[in-house]
Every structure is written in structure tokens, then in C-alpha cells.
Amino acid sequence: MIEFTDVVKSYSVGTQALRGVSMRIEDGEFAYLVGPSGSGKSTIIKLITGELKPTSGSVHVNGYSLERIRRRELPYMRRTVGVVFQDFRLIQDMTVYDNVAFAMRVVGAREKEIRARVPYVLELVGLETKSRRHPNELSGGEQQRLAIARALVNNPSTIIADEPTGNLDPAKSLEIMSLLQEINSLGTTMLVVTHAQDLVERFHKRVIAINEGVVVSDGMDGYFEYEGK
Amino acid sequence: MKGNNFGYLIKEGIRGIFLHGFMSFAAVFVTVACLLIVGTFFSVIYNIGLKVEELNEKNEILVFVDETFSDAEAKSVGSDLALVKNVEQAIFIPREEAYEDFREDMGQSGAFDGLSTQTFRHRFRILPTDPQLLEETKAALLEVEGVVKVKVADDVVNLLTTIQNVVSMFSIVVIVALVFVSLLIISNTVKLAMADRRDEIAIMKMVGATNGFIRLPFVVQGFLLGILGSGIAFGAEWLLYNFMANQLVQMDGGLLLTMVPFTQLILPMLVIFAGTGMFVGVVGSFASIRRFLKV
Numbered sequence: 001m002i003e004f005t006d007v008v009k010s011y012s013v014g015t016q017a018l019r020g021v022s023m024r025i026e027d028g029e030f031a032y033l034v035g036p037s038g039s040g041k042s043t044i045i046k047l048i049t050g051e052l053k054p055t056s057g058s059v060h061v062n063g064y065s066l067e068r069i070r071r072r073e074l075p076y077m078r079r080t081v082g083v084v085f086q087d088f089r090l091i092q093d094m095t096v097y098d099n100v101a102f103a104m105r106v107v108g109a110r111e112k113e114i115r116a117r118v119p120y121v122l123e124l125v126g127l128e129t130k131s132r133r134h135p136n137e138l139s140g141g142e143q144q145r146l147a148i149a150r151a152l153v154n155n156p157s158t159i160i161a162d163e164p165t166g167n168l169d170p171a172k173s174l175e176i177m178s179l180l181q182e183i184n185s186l187g188t189t190m191l192v193v194t195h196a197q198d199l200v201e202r203f204h205k206r207v208i209a210i211n212e213g214v215v216v217s218d219g220m221d222g223y224f225e226y227e228g229k
Numbered sequence: 230m231k232g233n234n235f236g237y238l239i240k241e242g243i244r245g246i247f248l249h250g251f252m253s254f255a256a257v258f259v260t261v262a263c264l265l266i267v268g269t270f271f272s273v274i275y276n277i278g279l280k281v282e283e284l285n286e287k288n289e290i291l292v293f294v295d296e297t298f299s300d301a302e303a304k305s306v307g308s309d310l311a312l313v314k315n316v317e318q319a320i321f322i323p324r325e326e327a328y329e330d331f332r333e334d335m336g337q338s339g340a341f342d343g344l345s346t347q348t349f350r351h352r353f354r355i356l357p358t359d360p361q362l363l364e365e366t367k368a369a370l371l372e373v374e375g376v377v378k379v380k381v382a383d384d385v386v387n388l389l390t391t392i393q394n395v396v397s398m399f400s401i402v403v404i405v406a407l408v409f410v411s412l413l414i415i416s417n418t419v420k421l422a423m424a425d426r427r428d429e430i431a432i433m434k435m436v437g438a439t440n441g442f443i444r445l446p447f448v449v450q451g452f453l454l455g456i457l458g459s460g461i462a463f464g465a466e467w468l469l470y471n472f473m474a475n476q477l478v479q480m481d482g483g484l485l486l487t488m489v490p491f492t493q494l495i496l497p498m499l500v501i502f503a504g505t506g507m508f509v510g511v512v513g514s515f516a517s518i519r520r521f522l523k524v
């Protein structure tokens with residue numbers, strides 16, 4: 001579960017990126033986070049991953065209180081949250097298989113578990129035949145699916161995707177969104193940041209809209225509104 | 230830590246070394262050079278120390294008795310000598326014995342055949358309680374009735390002790406400087422390896438690797454560099470030591486300045502080399518890691 005209560009976030013310069021955000025995403029839920037550029041979406045994600053601390057208010061993620069989490073606990077909180085970035089952040093000199101296995105290895109998984117889990121996850125995202133390729137030998141959509149596989153492999157209870165379709169054509173974007181929903185249907189809480197309005201409306205899911213650092217609309221069924229929509 | 234992770238760490242550590250072959254080479258080279266200097270200073274101090282100890286054991290004071298004294302009178306001076314402060318024991322050496330000792334020391338050269346026992350004075354060998362207080366004891370002994378001369382053989386010891394102190398002082402300064410240089414270069418090598426892998430580290434943090442886990446391959450890298458350096462340095466020091474020992478023997482025939490065989494020094498040398506190597510490697514890599522682990 002992700003819960004924001006009156007979260008204010010100011011960057012050192014004095015810009016208030018978030019000006020009192022409250023929201024709650026239940027376990028197993030699927031939600032879109034939309035808003036114009038500069039509205040504070042990435043700031044919300046960084047607060048969830050513990051990269052930033054709130055200036056005031058509280059952020060709860062899967063049982064951890066992030067406004068007062070200890071540095072030693074942070075890695076364990078992060079294992080409960082898988083993150084997918086718009087720019088993929090893949091390791092270029094590792095194969096598809098190793099990019100995914102790496103994420104398991106660095107949290108101390110056994111080689112035996114890795115050999116069993118990685119092929120399963122690659123199959124889930126449809127990359128089972130490309131496990132020996134390198135990221136630069138994949139299309140944009142395939143790279144994004146690899147990034148999703150990596151976010152998924154440690155079986156986090158929550159996945160957060162920051163503009164996962166930002167670099168993809170409409171057909172590929174649809175594929176990725178469908179994949180994310182499929183993963184959600186297996187029980188993973190999903191928060192997807194996106195600009196792809198048409199997709200959001202099409203999928204009839206919960207949409208949290210944010211503008212200038214405040215939640216301006218939180219509705220079901222693909223509906224949302226904000227100034228400049 | 231599970232078994233399979235150990236293999237991962239060693240592999241990553243070695244990968245880091247070869248990724249920047251030249252820097253790694255430089256780091257090992259500098260560590261070897263530093264350790265060789267450290268080891269050589271240590272050898273010098275160690276050997277001088279042994280010599281000083283040996284000479285101190287032999288440290289003795291000779292007291293010569295007035296030659297006009299009769300044998301019995303000379304012998305009785307001993308009871309007065311024994312009362313002097315810092316005198317543990319006063320051993321009487323009649324002139325006949327002194328003569329024999331002298332003949333023995335000089336060998337069969339025959340140059341001193343003309344000497345008779347009468348040339349020698351009766352004497353006492355004084356064993357001091359505290360060998361450090363030879364000068365004071367000498368003065369006190371001269372006060373005793375019948376004593377005409379007191380001989381103390383401590384010049385060499387004084388000289389060696391001075392040399393030992395100077396070398397020790399100097400080497401502490403040099404060693405601190407050299408260890409610092411090694412630290413710096415190992416730290417830079419590891420820093421380069423980390424900068425290369427900035428993206429990987431970011432991903433590790435994102436998926437929830439602990440700082441300890443992220444740090445370990447780099448600590449292993451520093452450790453391997455340090456140990457490699459100390460291993461090479463140890464072998465080189467061995468050769469260098471034997472070379473120095475041989476040179477000394479050729480120079481002065483092994484009379485005053487001798488060096489114990491290197492085998493006697495293996496344990497302390499190993500401790501110093503491995504200890505310094507590990508310290509430099511591990512501390513050097515820790516120093517560079519800290520910056521990379523924020524958030």
C-alpha cells in the first residue's frame with residue numbers, strides 16, 4: 001500500500017514541487033498518475049523510492065514510513081518496489097538474461113533460484129527467445145519489456161513505471177500497457193505515470209491527476225481533468 | 230553471505246583490476262616500492278637492535294688495581310668494589326689469567342712474545358646491575374682505594390643506539406608518507422572502477438542492494454591490489470635482504486656488522502607486509518566508495 005498524507009516537497013532552491021498531496025493506493029490496485037510537465041509526477045516517484053524525503057507530511061510504502069526510514073532499512077524497502085524508467089537504464093554490456101539475473105544477484109539470491117526465475121519472467125514479458133542478446137540488439141519496445149522484467153524479477157509487491165511508453169509508437173505503447181495490466185492481475189500493485197491520454201481513457205482504470213503540485217482529480221474509469229488537458 | 234556470492238565478489242574484484250590495467254599496475258608498483266622501503270628500514274633497525282642487545286650482554290667494566298699492591302692486597306679490593314652502587318658482582322682476574330686471555334685473543338702471531346705476566350695488572354671484571362648507568366658507575370669505581378683505571382667498552386653501543394634511533398625516527402616519517410601515497414593511488418584506482426560502473430551501482434541501489442553488498446567487490450579489488458603488492462614486495466625484499474647481507478660480509482668480513490639470515494625475519498616481515506598491504510587496499514577503497522553510495 002502506498003499512502004501520501006499532506007506531502008509537501010520543496011527543492012533547496014525554494015520551488016515547491018508538491019504542495020500538500022494526499023492519496024492512497026491499495027494493495028493490488030492499478031492507478032495511472034497523469035499531469036502536465038513539471039506538475040510533480042517524478043517527484044512523487046522519487047518520494048516512493050526513498051530517493052527524496054518529504055519536506056513535511058508522511059509517505060508510507062508497504063509498511064515503511066519513508067519520512068523517518070533509516071538508511072540501513074532503505075534497501076529492504078526498495079525490494080518491495082520495482083521501478084521501470086522511461087530511459088530503461090539497462091546495462092549495455094550484459095545480455096538480456098544477465099540484466100535480469102543481475103537484479104536478483106545483487107539482493108543475494110541463490111544461483112539456483114536465479115536459473116529458475118529469470119526464464120519465467122522473460123517469458124512473461126515475451127523475451128524468452130532473446131535472452132542471449134544485448135540491449136542494443138533489441139527494439140525500443142523490447143528494451144522496455146526487459147526493464148519491466150527486471151523490475152518484476154524480485155517479486156516486488158508494487159511496481160512503479162515512470163512514462164513506460166514515452167519512447168514507443170502507439171501500437172507498442174498499447175502492448176506495454178496491456179503487459180502492465182497483466183502483471184497487475186497477477187497481484188502486483190501498479191502505479192503508472194504517463195502522458196498517453198488516449199491510452200488512459202481507453203483502459204478504464206483509476207486516474208490520479210496532478211497539477212502544480214496538488215491532486216486535482218482522482219477518479220475511476222479512465223476519467224480525469226486538469227487545466228491544460 | 231552465501232557461497233555463490235563469494236565467487237561473484239572475487240570475479241567482480243578481478244574484473245575491476247583488469248578494467249584499468251595501467252592504474253592497477255601503478256597501484257601495485259607503488260605499493261611494492263613503499264613496502265620495499267618499509268621492509269629495508271625494518272631490516273636495518275632489527276639488525277642493529279640485535280647487535281645492541283648482544284653488545285649490552287657483553288657490556289663489562291674492567292677495573293685495574295694499583296700494580297704496587299701485593300696479590301693478596303689486590304684481591305681484597307674486591308670487597309670494596311662490591312659495595313659500590315650498581316655493582317652486581319666483581320670478579321677477580323689475576324694478572325696471569327689476563328695475560329693468558331690476551332695471548333689467546335691475539336692468536337699465534339708471536340708479536341707479543343716479549344711480554345711477561347708482570348706487564349699486566351691485577352684486575353676485576355664488574356658486572357653492572359643496570360648496563361645503562363655505566364658512566365656513573367665508572368666514576369664511583371674510580372673513588373675506590375687501589376683502583377687506578379676503569380675501562381668501559383660502551384662507545385660502539387652508544388653509536389649503534391644513536392643510529393638505531395635516527396633510523397627509526399626517519400623511517401616513521403617515510404613510512405607514514407609512503408603509506409599515504411599507496412592509499413591515495415589505490416583509492417584512485419578503485420574510484421575509476423566505480424565511476425565506470427556508476428550506472429550499475431544506480432541500478433543496484435534501485436533494486437535494493439545493500440551498501441555493504443555494493444561496496445564489497447570494490448573492497449575486494451582494493452584488497453587484492455594490496456595483497457598482490459605485498460606478495461611481490463615480500464619476494465623482492467627477500468632477494469634484496471640477502472644481497473645486502475652478502476655485501477656486508479664482503480665489506481667487513483662479518484666482524485662487527487652482520488645480518489641475521491632472512492629466515493629469522495620471515496614472520497615479522499610477513500605480518501608487516503600483509504598487514505600494510507591489506508590496510509592500504511581496504512582503507513584505500515573504502516575512502517573512494519563513500520562518495521558513491523549516497524542515496
Ligand SMILES: Nc1ncnc2c1ncn2[C@@H]1O[C@H](COP(=O)(O)OP(=O)(O)OP(=O)(O)O)[C@@H](O)[C@H]1O
Nearest residue numbers: 011013015017035036037038039040041042043044
Ligand atoms: N532537483 C530539482 N531541483 C529543483 N527543482 C526541481 C528538481 N527536480 C524537479 N524540480 C522542479 O519540481 C517541479 C516538479 O518536477 P517533476 O520532475 O516532479 O515534474 P514531472 O511532473 O515529472 O514533469 P515531466 O512530466 O516533465 O517529467 C518542477 O517545477 C521542477 O522544475
Ligand SMILES: [Mg+2]
Nearest residue numbers: 041042043162
Ligand atoms: Mg517526470
